[in-house]
Amino acid sequence: MPFEPLPLPSKAPSPLGTRRMLSNPYSRRSWRPMLLMTLGLLAIFSFYNQTQFREQTVHVQRAITDGLQTIYQAGRTHNNTLYQQGTEDHVVREYDFGANPCRDFPDTQGILTVMKTGATEVFDKLPTQLLTNLQCLPDFLLFSDREQQVGQWHVYDALADVSDKVKADNPEFDLYRTQAECPVAQKSCLSTYRGAAATAAWNLDKYKFLHIIERTWQMRPNQTWYLFTEADTYIVWPSLAYWLQTKSPVVDPLEEPAYIGSGAMLAGIPFAHGGSGYLLSGAMVRNLVEGVIGLPEFYDDKARSHCCGDQLVAKAILENEGIKLQHAHPMFNGEKPSTLPYGPTHWCEPILTMHHMDSEEVSAMWQFEQTRKKNNTILMKDLYKAFVANKMVAARTHWDNLSEDVCYIDPSPFVRKKADPKTLKREKKDAEKNSIEAEAHTSLAACARVCEYEGVEEAYEDAIEEAENEAVRDAAAADQIDGQGEASGLNKQTSSRRMRRELEQKMAARNPLDRRCFQYRYHNGICCTGRSFKLGAPQREAKGNKIDKPTDVWHSGWHLQGIQDWIKAKGECDGPRWKIPDKL
Structure with missing residues (x-):
């Protein structure tokens, strides 16, 4: 069949028809899915690669971090220096000192700490406070007698608002002016300060207290409690926070004025010892600042005739609020582990609280809180066992163990003239002394016998008398036999052993809890004994490289058996003996 060409169209196709064909939705089904699929595959491939890369990167980063952390942790876990022979049951052997130090810190919301210091000591004492307890507080204020900066922490000048009238011609502000004019480090200027800088700082300190209270309210009003402390005060925060939260002396501190601390007495005015720390309720601070306009200025004029700022605080509270101190000793305490009775x-x-804690002692107490094995309330006995017990020995030379409850003084005018007035007040009257106490001032050994034979003085005297009588009989009998020296010596030894046995039996029969003489101190013809046991501190009469005269040497001793017997008889504590404050 012959090929026949198709007939030509009568007219050319319209361009519109071509456009219509391309715009037909069905015509796009062939290429759009292909495009979307291609893009999707590319996205999945890219995401997969990125995810794999990220996961690999995370694994690498984690491995590096873990490695560094392991190295770092290995370097920050150290031997606990408080772990010593005798303290093994109380603190852990090793501790991660880089771990979160505040993880067990109590909730202190509503309790504002206000710490007072001085320019003469701020860089000696404050840094350790900032590295220990203060780092865990949400807020606190620092005041001194000069505006200063310690790292990121600002120290406010508590005396900035004292009037020029009070400062002018007032020698107690000479140190304040010297500090302000010092062009170099404060210690350099104070090293050449005329007179004793420490005494000058003490005289200046009393002007700070009421100004600090006023400034504190202006800067941090409406706190539940205000805790005023010093740079050598240590706060046992878990115990203090628990006490305020569960055993508060007032029901509503924001409505009830309260003044709480460790009471002292001066010029007939009971006041809270500032170094031990004291509490003012929010209502008390508000009343003092808002209720009495110009309160600090009023007492600035009286300060020169008063010794201490903490006494002025009590005076201001009593005269303006009629509120007496709530005495919470010994929980609020002016001593430290080595001097606690x-x-x-x-x-x-x-x-x-504790006072007179130098930086090393603050750090050690913080370390004890961090590394102790138990998390119960810290009692006084816990401090003894952790800091003192393993350091107690029978005697120390050039040492003052602070025995000062009862004293026995050489009657010679020379000794009595040199004796401290407080020591003279503690002297036992001659009519009240037994034969042992009557000789206590004569020697160190005689002083030690006061504690050794406490409660068995009559038995001791009887034994001495019997021994003397036997010695006389021995001497008489010796004249009638050969070898009189040997016979006399044997009889004396027998008598001495019998006397010792009888005394030991009588001492063993005593109740250890009745003991009132635990330690003694002998110095320059004065014997003093203690009704408690303390560690104390080194003491030298001579200064520098000079050697003490034999009579000037400080001797201290402890009746270790009596202490151990008392502790054993005391047994375990039933629980904390929380103090209900007394109103003074």
Whole structure:
């Protein structure tokens, strides 16, 4: 069949028809899915690669971090220096000192800490406070007698608002002016300060207290409690926070004025010892600042005739609010672990504050809180066992163990003239002394016998008398036999052994809890004994490289058996003996 060409169209196709064909939705089904599929595959491939890369990167980063952390942790876990022979049951052997130090810190919301210091000591004491307890507080204020900066923390000048009238011609502000004019480090200027800088700082310090209270309210009003402390005060925060939250002396501190601390007495005015720390309720601070206009200025004029700022605070509170101090001793305490009077009054009681803590002692106490094995309330006995017990020995030379409850003084005018007035007041009257006490001032050994034979003085005297009588009989009998020296010596030894046995039996029969003489101190013809047991501190009469005269040497001793017997008889504490404050 022959090929026949198709007939030509009568007219050319319209361009519109071509456009219509391309715009037909069905015409796109052939290429759009292909495009979308291609793009999707590319996206999935890219995402997969990126995810794999990220996961690999995370794994690498994690491995590096873990490695560095392991190295770092290995370097920050150290031997606990408080772990010593005798303290093994109380603190852990090793500790991660780089771990979160505030993880067990209590909730202190509503309790504002206000710390007072001085330009003469701020860089000696404050840094350790900032590295320990203060780092865990949400807020606190620092005041001094000069505006200063310690790292990121600002120290406010508590005396900035003292009037020029009070400062002018007032020698107690000479140190303040010297500090302000010092062009170099404060210590350099104070090293050449005329007179004793420490005494000058003490005289200046009393002007700070009421100004600090006023400034504190202006800067941080409406706190539940205000805790005023010093740079050498240590706060046992878990115990203090618990006490305020569960055993508060007032129901509503924002409505009830309260003034709480460790009471002292001066010029007939009971006041809270500033170094031990004291509490003012929010209502008390508000009333003092808003209720009495110009309160600090009023007492600035009176300060020169008063010794201490904490006494002025009590005076202002009593005269303007009629509120008396609530005495919370021994929980609020002016001593520290080495000077606390352990025994009947300081054993099962909790400790909330301590004073005279130098930077090393603040750090050690913080370390104890961090590394102790138990997390119960810290009692006085816990401090004894952690800081003192393993350091107690029978005797120390050039040492003052602070025995000062009862004293026996050489009657010679020379000794009595040199004796401290406080020591003279503690002297036992001659009519009240037994034969042992009557000789206590004569020697160190005689002084030690006061504690050794406490409670068995009559038995001791009887034994001495019997020994003397036997010695006389021995001497008479010796004249009638050969070898009189040997016979006399044997009889004396027998008598001495019998006397010792009888005394030991009588001492063993005594109740250890009745003991009132735990330690003694002998110095320059003066014997003093203690009704508690303390560690104390080194003491030298001579200064520098000079050697003490034999009579000037400070001797201290402890009746270790009596202390151990008392602790054993005391047994375990039933729980913390929380103090209900007394109103003074």
